[in-house]
Amino acid sequence: MDIKEMLKEHMQKKGLLRMRELDLEALQSRYDSIQEQYNCTKDEEIEGQQLHGITYSDMPHSTELSNPTEKTALKTMDKKEEITSCDYAEIERIQNMKYNLEREIAELKIEVERVEICLSVLKRKEKFVICMRYFDGLTVEETMHKFYDVFGYGSTRNIHQQVGDALYKMRKVLRGKS
DSSP states (O other): OOHHHHHHHHHHHHHHHHHHHHHHHHHHHHHHHHHHHHHHHHHHHHHHHHTOOOOOTTSOOOSSOOOHHHHHHHHHHHHHHHHHHHHHHHHHHHHHHHHHHHHHHHHHHHHHHHHHHHHHTSOHHHHHHHIIIIISOOOHHHHHHHHHHHHSOOOHHHHHHHHHHHHHHHHHHHHTOO
């Protein structure tokens, strides 16, 4: 990709990178929450299996729940079954989404870092005109006026020269010839 295109897309990619990082944080939070619920229900399930008591035949049997503790226990067991049945699919779905986001983030970081490295070799004035022209989208005339306000001099010829020098240096860096 040409350096001019990289510069034009830099701010957009930098913003997209930050958005994807936030998406990944939210996804990780959701994943942790499901994992915590899943682990708790598994622990409770194991504990419940260990605590089964002996049933005596002379105990009265009824189909009605007469005890509030029995009602609560059955509701809890129903809830555990709901959580464990849907969590496997949800966990796998989130893991796939995390993997894809991590790949996209890695690619965006590389592209953003390339431009940052190129900008780091520029002189202050060169960096200024590149930022005005490519990041802020100003015309040569508008850049010239801003340049004049900051540096006390400037002409369209000077702006063209600064941009040309900056692009040349940045292309050299991209080719590995700095």
